[in-house]
Amino acid sequence: MATLHLTDPKDAQGELAELYAAITQSFGGVPEGLQLFGVSPKLLQIQMQTLGYFGQHPRLSANFLAMLRYILSEDGNCQFCIGFNKSLLLNAGLSAEAIAKAREHPLEGPLEKRENHLLDYVLRAVRNPHSVKNEEIAALRALDWSDQDIFDAVAHGAQHTAIDIIFETFRVAPMPAA
Numbered sequence: 642m643a644t645l646h647l648t649d650p651k652d653a654q655g656e657l658a659e660l661y662a663a664i665t666q667s668f669g670g671v672p673e674g675l676q677l678f679g680v681s682p683k684l685l686q687i688q689m690q691t692l693g694y695f696g697q698h699p700r701l702s703a704n705f706l707a708m709l710r711y712i713l714s715e716d717g718n719c720q721f722c723i724g725f726n727k728s729l730l731l732n733a734g735l736s737a738e739a740i741a742k743a744r745e746h747p748l749e750g751p752l753e754k755r756e757n758h759l760l761d762y763v764l765r766a767v768r769n770p771h772s773v774k775n776e777e778i779a780a781l782r783a784l785d786w787s788d789q790d791i792f793d794a795v796a797h798g799a800q801h802t803a804i805d806i807i808f809e810t811f812r813v814a815p816m817p818a819a
Contacts, residue, residue: 719805720815
């Protein structure tokens with residue numbers, strides 16, 4: 642249970658009630674992680690815009706983004722995000738073994754080769770920005786990634802790491818087991 646006072650969707654009013662209604666329409670309910678963002682409705686609105694942007698990204702696949710979030714959540718031991726993203730990957734048809742392999746060896750993961758290369762780059766960049774080399778950008782471009790794709794992927798990973806920190810700080814409950 643979160644350590645801050647969260648507004649239950651049935652008790653929300655005004656702008657927060659409108660945001661919760663939109664979340665319920667998209668997700669079938671308001672997960673505790675988004676209720677935590679409801680402590681600051683303006684940040685919840687920004688978070689929903691960010692989720693919408695990446696949910697409709699024209700070049701970064703849903704599986705790529707979920708794998709990135711899953712591996713970074715394992716790094717930060719964010720149980721809510723581990724469960725949520727692993728569930729997305731399993732529901733997309735990836736095996737638990739393939740997901741585990743991607744965590745240990747991103748270049749050998751179950752995604753397309755070009756996605757595995759971008760995944761490896763982003764993970765290293767988020768974990769230690771000084772570990773990535775300038776020349777790697779040319780290699781990613783050669784795999785048909787645009788500068789915007791590369792930027793968006795790193796931004797998504799970095800932002801997700803921040804969310805993991807927020808969730809863990811305020812003790813967002815893990816996703817229930819499926």
